Structure formats: structure tokens, C-alpha cells
Amino acid sequence: MKGSGESRRRGFVRGILGRSDYAIISEWVEPRTRVLDLGCGEGELLEWLVQNKGVEARGIEIDSRKVQRAIARGASVFHGDIDEGLSDYPDESFDYVILSQTLQETRRPLHVLREMLRVGRRAIIAFPNYGHWTVRLSLLVRGRAPVTRCFPYEWYDSPNIHFFTIKDFRTLVEEQGWTIEREIFLSGTYRGRFLANLLAEVGVFLIHK
């Protein structure tokens, strides 16, 4: 049952991982599955999944300092680029392929998504929503490239190279004939569905082919 135990665990997960999308992802992943985390950073999520869900964890990360810390944590991480790094995995190597907060940084987002759904049976994608009202307002009122809580960078030093909204993402999934199994929208501590494209700062999707 999803009683107070569940919410306590959520709070715990959040405390450990410090990121609300990680909390959702860690809930969605079934125990003892095979997980690939793209752009896994220092491997916090993978470490948590190994210890609490007994998953077989792999990661890809491009920053060598982060790779070192992730490997030191016990995660089997490949030092490389996620735009190219998936091609060596056979089809359906993983139960879940996770891409958290990095789709907007990839050179070929559609290619990455297709590869995720090739090597994994399911993909979990979390991304900042460019349709959030603060982004819209920032552009409308200030007339400058938006700088908000979820898009904190000036245009000239942003790692983000593709900008898309929750609506854009849903449209793409539909066009590709994929299925959204679950979706959750986050804004601060709020999780809801109401006017998601306007109110959510982050969208988290579980999709499959």
C-alpha cells in the first residue's frame, strides 16, 4: 500500500539523492533488473539502485572526474559520449535505460531516444520543461533568452543545445509510435498533472516501443 511508509521512503530517497527526478526514477525501477544510466554523473543514482534494488548497474559519462568517482562508488561506468556510446550494446541489453536531465544536451536527441529503446526494453527520460511559465514569461517580458531555475545558464555558456517542452516530447513519442507508460510532472515539491506544460519544471516519462 502507498501509505505513510511509501511517502517516508520517498522522503528518504530524496534526501539521499537530492534530486526529485531521481526519486521518481528510483521508485519506477523494478528490483533486480538491468539498468543503464546515461550521463550518470558520479553514479549516485546507480549506487542507490544497486544497494536498494539489487539492480545490475551500468553507466555512461563523459566527464572523466565524474567517471572516476562513479567507478570508485562501484558503478561500472563507460567513459564516453552518449551520442555515440550506445552503438556497441546489443538489442534489449537492459530493462531500463535512464536519461536524466541530459536529453537537451545531446547533439541528436531523436537518435539517442531510438538507441535507448533499442538497447533497453524501456526508457526513462527526465528533462526540464521549456514550456514552464517562468520560461515563457522571461522571454515575453525581458525579451532575452530565458534564465530560470531549470535553465540557469546564460545563452553563451549553456550546455543545452535543444529546447523542448512537455508537449513537444509527447508529440514526438506519438509520431514515433512509442507508448508512454507513466509520466510525472514536478515543480518544486509539487507533483501534479494540471496544466503540466505550463506548471511543470521537470517531466519524467517511462516509455517503450
Added chain:
Amino acid sequence: MIVETQFVRFDALDLDCGARLAPVDVAYETYGELDQARSNAILILHAFSGDAHAAGLSRSDGKPGWWDNMIGPGKAFDTERYFVICSNVLGGCRGTTGPSSINPATGRPYGLSFPVITISDMVRLQKKLVDYLGIERLLAVCGGSMGGMQALEWAVAYPEAVVSAIPIATTARSSAQQIAFNEVGRQAIMADPDWNGGDYYGKKPPARGLAVARMVGHITFMSDESMRVKFGRRLRQKEEFGFDFSVDFEVESYLRYRGSQFVDRFDANSYLYLTKAIDYFDLTNGTGSLVEAFRNVRARFLVISFTSDWLYPSYQSIEIVNALRALNRDVAYCELTSNYGHDAFLVDIAEQSELIRGFLASTHRMVSGS
């Protein structure tokens, strides 16, 4: 940590070339304690010019081991947690049987009558040592360069006996460039009249040839940048050019020094045999398919390369990693940033230590099931 090299003799070893060596001596050292379950043993595999003395201070001459910065209490290979073994390779000249050993059939050193050996022969002999020490499964096999080749060979040849492998700055098959440098070294030795067809024991050894071979080797171990920083165009104890062929530059002095120093501790025939073993090394056995080569491998892997290593460039490590990924094996890979070239695995050890320490700890946890 004061350590002593130990010796064990095995009756015979069958070699890839078809010959049988009998008997075979192995020089080895161990550090730390083997635990009750015999599950904490790590085999360290030395590179081309290394030996069994990997860590601690030698009881005989007080010198530190060649990887003393990596092995010891609280270090990457923590001897308070792990039982660490290192042996001199077959064909070497530091206690294990090689071309300078006495051939029992003649009572004289083997010289060129020593059979040509391979990396897998070396590993087959190490397996005898590990069996002799009563260890069924190694928590890790680890080495850099030629040691990395042995680590790979271990994982392929004895999949049941290897829990994890850490090949560093190495390749699954020697490239044309690597073979070419080895051939230059061999030709330098064989062109020295003192080499005398390999029969120089008890006489004047081919010191000049061996020194030149080592000079070439040292150039390939460094990077353009590390040489620029270390030597630049600085002159050696002079203000202007000598306009002769004595030493002008610091880099010349350094290479001559390293070359002549090497002659005192290394056997020229071992140089020939070990470089040949490196040249022959091809995990795919000529099929070209690493995926096939790794098919029965069960170990988890940590593969490490270095940005400035042009002798064993990162693409060769990535080749290993990609073949393992294609088989869905448990493999971690990191290219560490270093200016030290191929030497980095011996000298630039801070980040390498962090990686290995964490990898070993998680591997150990898996084995102990906690």
C-alpha cells in the same frame, strides 16, 4: 614493509611453440594475508622490465618495489585487506627461468637455445604458482602494458579463476607500431658484436646495443609534453653547443643514463624474448574478433588508459571495452588525463588509485555477498 623474494620450482611447463621447459623456477613475492575463504588474493602482473619485487623494501638491497606507490597498507592495493602476489615473468632475468638461466641439458646458460615464449606461456606458469599457493579464484588480476596483456590473457584462459581484471595502458593485440619499436630494440642488441649470437654469458655483454634499445623504449614511454617539460632544449652542464658529438642536451644525458643503468639489471636476451612475446600477443588468435575471444570471459573489468599514452593509445583500450560491452559483460572504463605518456600508470597514480580502490572494494563486496 620489508619483503623478500621467494622461489618455487615446477617440474615442467609446456609451451605454445611445442617445446617443454623442465624444470622451471619462479621468483615471487607476496604481501598481506590470505583470508580464511581464500577470496582476497590479487595477482599483480609486471610490465616489460619489472620483476617480482612490486612493493615494500627489499630485504637484500633496501630498494622499494616498482609499484610501491600502489601496493601497501592503505594504498590502492591495500595489503591490510588483500593478499597481493607478484612474480617475475617467464623469460625474464630476475629469478624466473629465462634465457640467462642454466639449461640442465648442457650445464650452460640457455642463450638462444631458450624456446620462444608467449604471453599465454607466462600466464600458464603464473597459474601454476597460484595453484601452488592454494588459491582457486583470484579477486583481481592487474597489470599495465605487458602486464595488462597478461591480465587479459588470464581472464580469457582461466574464466573460472578470475573474478575481476584490471588491464591498464594496454592492448588486446600488438599493433604494427608497437612491433616496429620492439624490432628496433632487438636490432640494436643483435647489431652489437658483443651479443655474439646470444652467447655472451661470462663474457662482455652487449651493453651498447641493450642501452640503445632501452633509449628507444624510454622515448616511447614518455610524451612530447612530458619531455618538453622535463628537458626542453636545456643543455647539459654547458652554456653553448660543444660542436662535437658528446652530450649537448639534457635529454641526451637522460637517455644515456637510463640506457646504461638498464644494462646493469637486465639481460639482453630477455629483451629479445620478452619483446617477441609482446609482438606475438593477439587475444583473437588472428581471427580479428575480440568478441569471440571474450565470449567465455566471466570476470568484471576495469579498463584504464591515459590521454598522452601514444604507445598504447586509448583506442586500443576502447576496443577491449566495446567487445566486452557487445557481450554485455560488466565493464568499467576510464581514460585518465595525464601528461606522462605510457609511464603514467607507474608515476601518475592519484586518480588511478582512487579508481582501483573503489573497483576492488565493490568487487570484494560482490564476492563476500554483502
